[in-house]
Amino acid sequence: MGKFHSKSIKLNIFNLQISIPVNKLLFGLIIVMFAFGLYLVLVVTRVDAEQQMAQKIFYFHVPSAWSMFLAYFLVLIAGIQYLRTRAEKWDRFGLASAEVGTLFCVLVLITGPIWATPIWGTPWSWEPRLTTTLILFLIYIGYFMLRQYGGDRKQIARLSAIIGIIAFIDVPFIYFSINLWAERDQVHPQSDMGGQPTDVLGTFLFMLLTFTILLSYMIRYRMHVLELDTKLTELEHGI
Amino acid sequence: MLRVLIKKDLLLEFRSKEIVVSMAAFGISVIVLYALGFNASSEEFLKFSPGLLWMMFLFISVLGLHRSFSIEKEFDAFGLLLSAPVSRSDIFLSKWISSFLFLLMSQIIVLPIFFLFLNVSIPKEWLLWILVFLIADLGITALGSLVSGIAMRVRMSEVILPILLFPLVTPLLISVVKCTHGLFNGLLFEEWKIWFQIMVTFVLVFGVTGYLIFDYVSEE
Numbered sequence: 001m002g003k004f005h006s007k008s009i010k011l012n013i014f015n016l017q018i019s020i021p022v023n024k025l026l027f028g029l030i031i032v033m034f035a036f037g038l039y040l041v042l043v044v045t046r047v048d049a050e051q052q053m054a055q056k057i058f059y060f061h062v063p064s065a066w067s068m069f070l071a072y073f074l075v076l077i078a079g080i081q082y083l084r085t086r087a088e089k090w091d092r093f094g095l096a097s098a099e100v101g102t103l104f105c106v107l108v109l110i111t112g113p114i115w116a117t118p119i120w121g122t123p124w125s126w127e128p129r130l131t132t133t134l135i136l137f138l139i140y141i142g143y144f145m146l147r148q149y150g151g152d153r154k155q156i157a158r159l160s161a162i163i164g165i166i167a168f169i170d171v172p173f174i175y176f177s178i179n180l181w182a183e184r185d186q187v188h189p190q191s192d193m194g195g196q197p198t199d200v201l202g203t204f205l206f207m208l209l210t211f212t213i214l215l216s217y218m219i220r221y222r223m224h225v226l227e228l229d230t231k232l233t234e235l236e237h238g239i
Numbered sequence: 240m241l242r243v244l245i246k247k248d249l250l251l252e253f254r255s256k257e258i259v260v261s262m263a264a265f266g267i268s269v270i271v272l273y274a275l276g277f278n279a280s281s282e283e284f285l286k287f288s289p290g291l292l293w294m295m296f297l298f299i300s301v302l303g304l305h306r307s308f309s310i311e312k313e314f315d316a317f318g319l320l321l322s323a324p325v326s327r328s329d330i331f332l333s334k335w336i337s338s339f340l341f342l343l344m345s346q347i348i349v350l351p352i353f354f355l356f357l358n359v360s361i362p363k364e365w366l367l368w369i370l371v372f373l374i375a376d377l378g379i380t381a382l383g384s385l386v387s388g389i390a391m392r393v394r395m396s397e398v399i400l401p402i403l404l405f406p407l408v409t410p411l412l413i414s415v416v417k418c419t420h421g422l423f424n425g426l427l428f429e430e431w432k433i434w435f436q437i438m439v440t441f442v443l444v445f446g447v448t449g450y451l452i453f454d455y456v457s458e459e
Contacts, residue, residue, distance in 0.1 A: 083455050135406045142403035149394040159389050162452055166385065166407065169448060173410035177437055181413050 026217050033210040040203040057115045059203055063211035064107040065133065071101025071215060072136065076168040079161035088230070089223075091157035094164055095147070096222035100215060102140045108133045128179040135174050139167045153230075240325050244333030248307065252341065258306045262299040262345035267352055269295045274356050281358035288359045289419035293412055295353075296346065297379065301401050303341045304383040307334060308391040317391075321457055331384060331453035335446070338380040338387075346372065362422040371422065371435070375415040378442045382408055385449040388456045414438045 008021040041059045048055035078094030081087075112130045113123035124130075143163050150156030196204070252258050273291055277284070284291075311317035320330065354361055362368045383404055390400040414434040421431035428435075 135409055138406035139403070142399065142406065145395075145402060146389070146393060146399055149399060151393055155392060158455060158458060159392060162389060162455055163403065165452065166382075166448065169444065170407050170410070173437070173441060173444075177410040177413045177434075180433065180437075181417070 023217070023220070026213070030210065030214050030217060033206075033213065037203070037207050037210050040206060045199045045203045046197070051119055054115055054118045057111050059207045061108060061111040061115060062204070063207045064104045064111060065129070066208060067211045067215045068101050068104040068108055068133070068136070070212070071097045071104060071219070072140075072164075072168060072171075074219070075101065075164040079164035082157060082161040086154075088153075088157070091161070092223045092226045092230075093219070094157075094161060096219045096226060098140060098143055098160075098164065099222055100218045102137065102144075103218075104211075104215070105133055105137045105140065109137060126178075126182050128175065128182050131178045131182065132171070132175045135178075136167070136171070139163075139170070143167070241329045241332055244325065244329060245336050248333060248337035249340070251310065252337075258303050258341050259344045259348075261306070262303045262341065263348040265302055266295055266299045266345060266349035269298060270349070270353050270356050284357045284359055285423060288353075288357060289416045289423060291357075292353060292419060293375070293415050295349070296342070296375075297405070297408065297412060299345055299349070300338070300342050300376075300379050300383055301404065303345065304338055304380070304387040304404075305390075305397055305400050307338050307341065307384075308387045309396065312391065317457075318459065321459055327454045327457045328450045330457060331388065331449050334384040334388065335377075335380055335449065338384055339376050342376050342380055343372075346376070359423070363425065364422060367428065368422050371415065371418045371438075374435070374438045374442055375411065375418075378411045378415075378438055378445065379408060381442055381445040381449055382411070385445065385453065385456070388453060392456075411438060411441050414441070 007023070008019045009025065011018040011020065037059070041056050045056070045059075047053060074097035075094050078090045078097060082090035082094060109130070112133070116125060117123045143160060146163060147156050147160050150159060273295075277287075279287075308317075311320065321327070353359070386404045386407065387396075387400055390396040390403060393399055414437040417434040418431050418438065420426075421428075421434075
């Protein structure tokens with residue numbers, strides 16, 4: 001796996017030298033956390049009186065949305081940093097964040113309707129947050145198409161950095177206007193997390209942490225693959 | 240220098256007339272399609288006309304925005320423009336203003352036809368109506384010029400421009416449709432003031448963003 005697993009933790013147990021790569025450790029941790037999270041969601045947390053089992057998707061839906069916004073925020077940071085420094089690593093960081101962010105965006109768009117079908121009686125409603133997510137998804141489709149047709153590498157990096165910045169500036173406008181527009185569709189659960197019982201709040205925070213670690217791992221891994229890809233292209237073209 | 244750049248765009252258009260004429264012709268075709276496709280009464284049209292009107296304007300603005308930048312690709316005019324001692328932000332401002340003027344000109348041609356063909360009555364508060372038009376046009380062309388400047392640099396720019404622009408411009412579209420709805424139905428300004436404020440903020444934010452960021456867009 002090359003550089004991705006090169007950083008490792010060295011342990012000395014009973015004079016036995018053990019070296020565990022950090023990323024493998026992180027990957028193992030994510031699997032364990034997800035298994036434990038599933039146990040918390042399905043077994044430990046209470047079943048909602050009104051929504052029954054459908055409510056359980058909330059523990060995946062909201063962390064996915066959080067991961068998406070965090071990833072798109074990282075695209076903004078990467079864009080600004082790329083335009084300032086012109087270091088290719090920021091372009092890779094931006095692209096990796098955009099890709100992983102869009103993956104979570106798709107998860108939000110899938111889990112939302114799964115929940116909405118039994119609760120609202122329809123898979124799709126023009127509810128503000130779901131609509132904002134859909135519009136973000138469309139913006140990032142454009143972002144990836146731009147990268148596809150962008151020409152030389154530096155130009156792609158520069159233009160997509162700009163789109164990443166514009167997209168994030170647009171988010172408050174999109175959310176605010178759709179929120180006002182769809183006032184009659186304000187059926188999204190507006191619960192105050194602070195007032196939730198411990199099992200619900202604890203599980204929710206645990207899933208949020210799990211998704212955040214997963215997000216960081218996926219971005220790092222994707223950056224590594226993108227770097228290898230760049231090197232391969234350079235070798236192929238004899239640069 | 241900004242005046243020279245705007246004059247160049249306007250002069251090119253006055254000689255060729257290709258942007259405004261194609262925008263207006265496209266707009267009229269869309270109106271005819273609306274009328275034939277919906278086959279609705281004027282009351283029914285009144286309900287949907289704000290949305291239909293601004294969707295049409297969005298379509299025709301894409302046509303104009305694309306042309307106003309693609310014209311620079313011919314004979315590498317953009318490369319020469321960049322090598323001239325001109326501020327890149329001024330290039331953005333000139334494109335913004337000229338696209339705004341082209342959109343306005345085509346709207347002056349298309350709008351009466353819209354009212355005539357779809358049997359929608361003209362709003363009474365026409366001063367406010369003009370103001371809504373100007374702000375919305377400034378918003379569409381501010382973001383449009385920025386995105387068109389980006390799309391122009393890549394292959395398939397005519398496809399990339401609407402794909403990027405439409406989702407980004409949704410807040411403005413929603414706002415202007417709400418304002419137009421208020422005007423068409425004779426609602427008080429207070430009732431749709433918030434939408435007007437969103438539009439003004441949108442114009443300011445994307446005008447400033449375009450002005451600041453266009454330097455990076457136009458790098459060679």
